[in-house]
Amino acid sequence: MRAACSPTLDMAIPLPRLLHSDRLRPAVATTPPAAALSQDELKRVAAHRAVELVESGMVLGLGTGSTAAHALDRIGELLRCGVLRDVVGIPTSEWAAARAAAAGIPLADLNTHPVVDLSIDGADEVDPALNLVKGRGGSLLREKMVEGASRRFVVIVDESKIVSRLGGSGLAVPVEVIPFGWVLTLRRLRSLFDGMPGFNLKLRTASTDAKASTFDENGAELEPFVTDNKNYIVDLFFEDGIHGDLNLISDEILRITGVVEHGMFLGLASSAIIARNDGMVVMMEKETK
Ligand SMILES: O=C[C@H](O)[C@H](O)[C@H](O)COP(=O)(O)O
Numbered sequence: 001m002r003a004a005c006s007p008t009l010d011m012a013i014p015l016p017r018l019l020h021s022d023r024l025r026p027a028v029a030t031t032p033p034a035a036a037l038s039q040d041e042l043k044r045v046a047a048h049r050a051v052e053l054v055e056s057g058m059v060l061g062l063g064t065g066s067t068a069a070h071a072l073d074r075i076g077e078l079l080r081c082g083v084l085r086d087v088v089g090i091p092t093s094e095w096a097a098a099r100a101a102a103a104g105i106p107l108a109d110l111n112t113h114p115v116v117d118l119s120i121d122g123a124d125e126v127d128p129a130l131n132l133v134k135g136r137g138g139s140l141l142r143e144k145m146v147e148g149a150s151r152r153f154v155v156i157v158d159e160s161k162i163v164s165r166l167g168g169s170g171l172a173v174p175v176e177v178i179p180f181g182w183v184l185t186l187r188r189l190r191s192l193f194d195g196m197p198g199f200n201l202k203l204r205t206a207s208t209d210a211k212a213s214t215f216d217e218n219g220a221e222l223e224p225f226v227t228d229n230k231n232y233i234v235d236l237f238f239e240d241g242i243h244g245d246l247n248l249i250s251d252e253i254l255r256i257t258g259v260v261e262h263g264m265f266l267g268l269a270s271s272a273i274i275a276r277n278d279g280m281v282v283m284m285e286k287e288t289k
Contacts, residue, residue, distance in 0.1 A: 005077065005078060005080075005081035005082075005083045036277075036279070037275075037279055039158055039160065040066070042158035042159070042275035042276075042277070042279075043066060043067040043070055043122070043156070043157075043158050043275065044070040045275040045279075045281060046067065046070075046156040046157060046158060046273045046274065046275040046281065047067055047068070047069075047070035047071040047074060047120070047156050048070065048071075048074050049156075049273045049275075049281055049283075050071055050120045050154045050156045050273050051071050051074045051075055051078065051120065053118060053120075053152075053154060054075060054078070054084060054087065054118060054120075055084075055117075056084050056085040056086050056087065057085070057086045057087065058087050058088075058117040058118055059087075059088050059089075059090065059108070059113045059115065059116050059117045059118075060075070060087055060088070060089045060090065060105075060116065060117065060118055060119065060120070061089075061090050061092060061116045061118065061119025061120070061121065061146040061147055061149075061150050061153070062075075062089040062090060062091045062092060062096045062097075062100050062105065062119075062120075062121075062146075063092055063096065063119065063120055063121025063122055063143065063156075064091075064092045064093040064095055064096045064121065064122075064137055064139040064143060065121070065122040065137050065139075066122070067121075067122030067156050067157065067158070068096065068120065068121050068122050068156070069099060070156075071120045071156065072089075072096065072099050072100050072103050072105065073099075073103050075087065075089070075100075075103065075105055076100070076102075076103025076104045076105050077103070079103075079104055079105065080104055087105065087106070088106050088107070088108045088113065089105040089106065089107050089108070090107070090108060090109060090110055090113055090116055090146050091107060091142075091146075092119075092121065092139055092142045092143040092146045092147070093137075093138075093139035093142055093143070093228055094228045095137075095139070096139075110145060110146060110149060114149060115149060115151065116146060116147075116149050116150040116151065117150070117151055117152070118150065118151065118152045118153075118154065119146055119147045119150040119152070119153045119154070120154050120156060121134070121143060121147060121153070121154075121155060121156070122134075122155070122156055122157060122161075123155045123157055123161055123265070123269075123272075124136045124161060124169070124171065124172075124263070125161055125162075125163045125166055125167070125168065125169055125171075126155060126157055126161050126162055126163065126269075126272050126274070126284075127163055127164065127165060127166050127168075128164065129287075130155070130267075130269045130271070130272055130284060130286050131166055131246060131264065131265065131266050131267065131269075132155060132166075132264070132265035132268070132269055133166055133167065133169075133173050133174075133263050133264060133265075134174075134263050134265055135174035135176070135233070135262075135263030136171065136172055136174060136263075138174070138204070138225060138227050138228075138233055139227070139228065140174055140176060140261055140262070140263040141176050141227065141228075141229055141231075141260060141261045142228060142229070143265075144261055144265060144268070147265070147268055147269075148268055152270045152271075153268055153269050153270050154269070154270060154271050154272070154273060155269045155271070155272040155273070156272075156273050157272060157273075157274055157275070158274070158275045158276075158277075159274060159275065159276045159277045160277075161274075162274065163241065164241070165240075165241030165242060165243075166241060166242050166246060166264060167236070167237075167238035167241040167242040168238075168240070168241035170237065170238070170239060171237070172204070172235035172236065172237060172263075173235070173236040173237070173238065173242070173262070173263055173264065174204070174233045174234070174235055174236075174262065174263040175189060175233065175234045175235075175236060175253060175259055175261075175262045175263070176227055176229070176231045176232070176233055176259070176260040176261050176262070177231060177232050177233070177234050177258050177259055177260060178231055178232075178258055178260060179212070179214065179224070179230070179231065179232050180258070181258055182203065182214065182224075182232050182234070182258070183216065183217050184258065185234065185256060185257075185258035185259060186201065186203065186217075186234050187217075188256045188258070189201055189234055189236065189253070189256065189259070192249075192252055192253065192256070193236070193238075196238065196243070197239065197240070198237075198238060198239020198240055199236070199237065199238055199239070200236075200237040201234055201235060201236045201237065202234070202235055202237075203216065203222060203224055203232060203233070203234055203235075204224065204225040204232070204233040204234070204235050205222055205223055205224055205225060206223050206224065206225045206226070211226050212224055212226050214232075229260070231260055242264075246264060246266055247266060249264075250262065250264055250266055267286075269286065270285070270286050271283055271284060271285045271286060272284045
């Protein structure tokens with residue numbers, strides 16, 4: 001394990017030993033920290049574990065969200081104290097770019113660095129095959145581009161993100177759509193899942209500082225959430241998760257003209273570092289054929 005260059009960070013939250021696990025071999029328990037950790041502390045534990053995989057000279061995919069934030073801050077800290085050198089980060093969102101810049105991580109983009117050594121990012125859901133739902137923060141398109149260009153993509157989550165089936169949390173499975181004709185695109189998405197019990201969908205609206213306005217099927221005015229790519233998000237909801245062949249469903253969604261990308265990340269993650277509620281950390285590796 002790499003020595004912490006700021007003792008205060010890791011002393012505040014004792015990091016339990018990392019356990020390697022996979023789908024065939026269940027994790028072995030180890031001694032958890034004495035005090036129960038908050039959800040944010042669990043996110044930090046997972047993020048710091050992942051940053052131990054970062055080496056000087058790497059091109060890094062920089063994730064988006066409250067879990068990835070801990071990884072960005074930690075990478076910045078290790079750069080500042082000289083434990084890491086010469087890394088360059090490819091941000092997966094405008095938010096990640098700003099957070100990484102504030103942390104002192106040098107930035108580049110996929111055009112100059114089309115191959116990424118290691119991406120570290122959070123997820124909204126992780127299933128037993130390491131398929132993910134991402135994009136509840138709206139950054140799925142750039143995330144999928146950067147993480148899809150990565151030699152290794154490590155997902156960092158607390159245990160609340162683990163599901164037995166994608167969509168199983170009952171929360172949104174996002175689809176990024178172009179604003180032009182979004183009502184038609186939404187109808188086509190609805191038709192695709194017609195008949196699936198408990199299915200619902202809706203345009204994501206902006207909770208604060210809305211930058212656009214549009215009208216729904218009934219002519220009511222809405223203030224849509226606008227992505228970094230100036231697109232909208234249609235959120236899909238499945239009462240009991242997504243049943244069926246995920247790759248086929250992915251293809252069908254992507255075949256709808258007007259859909260840009262969806263938030264199912266199938267087969268992209270190499271491993272997941274999971275901070276469990278009992279304070280133990282488990283690493284799931286992708287099965288290699
Ligand atoms: O668009 C957002 C990203 O996909 C995030 O990585 C995902 O929503 C997880 O975010 P958090 O770590 O805040 O739960």
